[in-house]
Amino acid sequence: MTAYEAELVVDRREFAADGVLALTLRHPLGDQLPAWEPGAHIDVVLGPGLERQYSLCGDPADRTQWRIAVLREPDGRGGSVHVHERLSQGDQVRVRGPRNHFRLEPAPRYRFIAGGIGITPILPMLAAAEAVGAEWTLLYGGRSRQSMAFTKELGLYGDRVTIAPQDETGLLDLASVLGDVPKSTLVYCCGPGPLLDAVEERAPSGVLHVERFQAKEQPVGEDGEFEVELARSGLTLIVAPDVSVLDTVRAAGVEVLYSCAEGTCGTCETDVLDGTPEHRDSVLTQEEQENGETMMICVSRCRGRRLVLDV
Incomplete structure (x- = not known):
């Protein structure tokens, strides 16, 4: 299935917090945008070689607009600075998606944890949980109260939301959220890597869902040469030790969707027909990695000598 791709107009720019710019995107002709569910993100093409993923943080029921929020990172790779300094109201920007690898699964109870800009995918999850009458709480941390986005919107939920700026309360009290997770409760967390690592260490098995904005450090695995057969393209290729499956496929003239090339966005997810991927x-x-039914061909490799992909 071909992903939606269009030039959208920056309809509104407003600061959601110090250093956090919220953008509302619309179709220039007023067309409806594709439906999405909490946890979804879009690819935003800012220029040649400058493509970034941002979580949708507006109202899924409003098909006339999409909202994203971008944290300015002066020491980043340039995407956020471009958005803050060069993307003006009325400009058009190419967008693909939405895609979702962070879906809100049905449950009677949720515990949400967000750090910094990680509040963006969590925000529509709260509204969805509220709409079905689920019990939920949110623990939301950031460097300072002024740097934490959407606190005014979150204030509508009362004491179910705990705002915990680090300069006022210190590090998040994860023990209070994860120490006694009741049965049938799911935990959703998004934020910086150290927060996710800490949550993964403490959360009970089988209840945690996380989304990472930066690639998780992976253990060194097999980097040897292997063969990849592209079932639909009728090609068999050799993947060299220092070359990704993605680059090998593209070098052979086969077009595949990709974006981050770091194993964080999910755009290049590909069905595996045979062989065992080494997931990175x-x-x-x-569980999905153990099933081995799909792989991210930008970073993952082969645990063995051969893979057959649905490409």
């Missing part, structure tokens, strides 16, 4: 992504759950 930060998207698939442990």
